[in-house]
Amino acid sequence: MKNLKLIALFFFILINFLLAQRMGRFSSDEIEHRHKGFDERFFYSIWLNPVQYEENLILNYHIRYDLLLFEKAPGDTFKAKVKVILELSSLDILAPIRNIDDVVIKSTDFNQTISKDAYFISNFSLKVPNKKFKATLTLLDETRNKEISIKNFDIDLNDTSSFEPVFIKADDIIHLNSENLKNRFYNFLPFSPEKYILVLPDGEDFSSIEIKDEFVNYKLSNKISTGFRYSIFDLDTLDLIEGEYQLKYSSSTKTKTFFVRWISKPEYLKNPERAIKILKYLFENTNDFEKSTGNQKEMVRKFYSLWKKFDPTPKTPFNELMAEFYRRADFASNEFRSVSQPDGALTDRGKIYLIYGKPDSVERSFSKDGRAIEIWTYNSSRNLKFTFFDENKNGNYILQQ
Known part of the structure; x- marks a missing residue:
């Protein structure tokens, strides 16, 4: 029964996600850009x-x-x-x-x-x-x-041997000599639904490369011809999630560090404890995450693996469903917070919003003793209705069973 409920919730989120896709003196701050100090x-x-x-x-x-x-x-x-x-x-x-x-x-x-x-x-x-x-x-x-x-x-x-790895969208390969490309390359691999390729200098040092961390090790050959003096590698099939990687070249005797970064990462996902806490809405057992004090990279891998079974595009590392879930968490956290619960994603309204998304209609009224009532209706092929009641008049609405 629990599995059936989980599968049903998955499809509710997926359908909603696909529908949404169609639709003087200066004070001074200093940013440490390199590596872990990156500021988006x-x-x-x-x-x-x-x-x-x-x-x-x-x-x-x-x-x-x-x-x-x-x-x-x-x-x-x-x-x-x-x-x-x-x-x-x-x-x-x-x-x-x-x-x-x-x-x-x-x-x-x-x-x-x-x-x-x-x-x-x-x-x-x-x-x-x-x-x-x-x-x-x-x-x-x-x-x-x-x-x-x-x-x-x-x-x-x-x-002359100095270089920075350059990542561009795969579709931009035909515009490699365009002025517009000057604004459209990165020294890190953006974590996104888009397909990216790696551009490196020409020469024997870059005829083949390795990309690795403690969990993956990929060996790649230069297979893309552009007419320019570059070594170009297709990254489409690689399972590169957020984190730090080593780029090995020149017969694996030289290395360069690069990062995979999620530029528009939901704020909720930036706090692992918060991100794990709301998994209870979808997954039966999250004890392994809540009690773990192990390797951070390993925890990130486990987290992505848990979501992988509900990935609408399983052949790519970016999970659109997970991204949509935590974007909803960001919205719910601010929109439904109250004096008694500062994180709106943990409220009853937050839970329903995370699972089903934005309601098609919201009716607001008051009970006879002045307590606020909200009725959320989802019409699009679901015909669902949820009633919330502000029992304590503090903004924390309770779902009526």
Whole structure:
């Protein structure tokens, strides 16, 4: 009976998910970008010596909208003004090389200005001396009078063997020489439903590579021909979930670290304890997670494996159903919280929202003694109705059986 209930809940979530798919002085913050200090609100990627461009250094940057302060402007628009400054310094050059982008970002949608999914993306395309540089990337929010800097990082154009792994969408392979691609590459592999490929320098060192961590070990050969001097690898069949990996090349004698990152990861998933706690709505036994104090990477693997059996696209590592479940958890956590329960995902309304999604209609009324009542109706092929009652008048609605 429990298994039948679980299967039914799975299909309710899956159907709902598929339907949704159609439808002066500056204060200063410093961001540690490299590796575990990555900050998804403001980040960059670099491409060293791209053979298809005249410039020898491309640095693109992403600024998430909710990092900025937007002001109301004429014409029902919202506007943010920022400066993005890239400074390159070297012992071999007297004065630093300074590049400044003056950026004005406009939007007619207020919700977009506070979005955790919307980004402004641009790039610096530079022809600079073949030196080793210390680089600093700084964002000046002129509206808020706030400065955000990414800590010094190295850019080595002096060493011809120096490179950063470049990841692009598989569909963009035909646009490898396009100017638009300058904004559309990453030094990490984005964890998403999109298919990505790995672009590495040309040469014998990269005729074959290994990608590995303590759980996986993949050996890949350069199989994609583009007409450009690159070694390109298809990653479509690899089970690469979030985390740190080693890229081995030159007959596996040299290594490079790279990461798989979920850029728009639901906030609820960033806290493992919270993410595991609400699994009780779907899974019969979560004791292994709740009591475990073992290896963090192993726990992440177990977590993804648990969800894999309910993955609508099981041949890819990204699980759309899991992502939708935790996006709902983010919404429910804020929307249904109360004085007695600050996490709305743990309330009765939160539970129903997580399982069934947004109701088709909500009726609100009051009982004779002034207690609030909500009736949620799901019409689309389910004909379900749930009644919630604010028994204690504190905003924590209880599901009536």
